[in-house]
Amino acid sequence: MLFRSEWLTRTRLGSFIHALSNDTWMILVRPKTASFFILLSLINQILTCAMIWATGVAIGAGLSWIDALIVLPGVLVLLALPVSIAGWGLREGIMLFSLTLFGVSPEHAVAMSVLYGLTCLVVGLAGGIVWLLMHGVRSEEHTSELQSRFGISYAVFC
DSSP states (O other): OGGGOGGGGGSHHHHHHHHHHHHHHHHHTOHHHHHHHHHHHHHHHHHHHHHHHHHHHHHTOOOOHHHHHHHHHHHHHHHTSSSSGGGTTHHHHHHHHHHHTTTOOHHHHHHHHHHHHHHHHHHHHHHHHHHHHHTTOOOHHHHHHHHHHHOOOGGGGO
């Protein structure tokens, strides 16, 4: 496992990967902390489904909330495949295929996919700008609170 590989700490990137691996292991072996992160992941998936569903409602796609909760988690899992840049192309194909199975027209399915992609792009750019502006400002008090609460190093919060 990476968290036991001391040779990895010889470079700056290797040190980061080593710390991240160690922190991930520390999260997974603590049931309370692991449950918290699993809950956060579940909330994230539900909110992402809600965002895509709301986009479909806004453009009149006719996708029900239950159908969205059935089809979209599978779409999101397939989007994790590293075969395209930021999911463009792959996302449209997967959403076109899967949403048309639930009665959404091909035009609406592609529109929902493109709007979701653009939303992610805008949010990512906004977050990136905030991160760049705040990168030099680190609150030691906040960091130490997070470290003590979850028992992990600062690498996860960088």
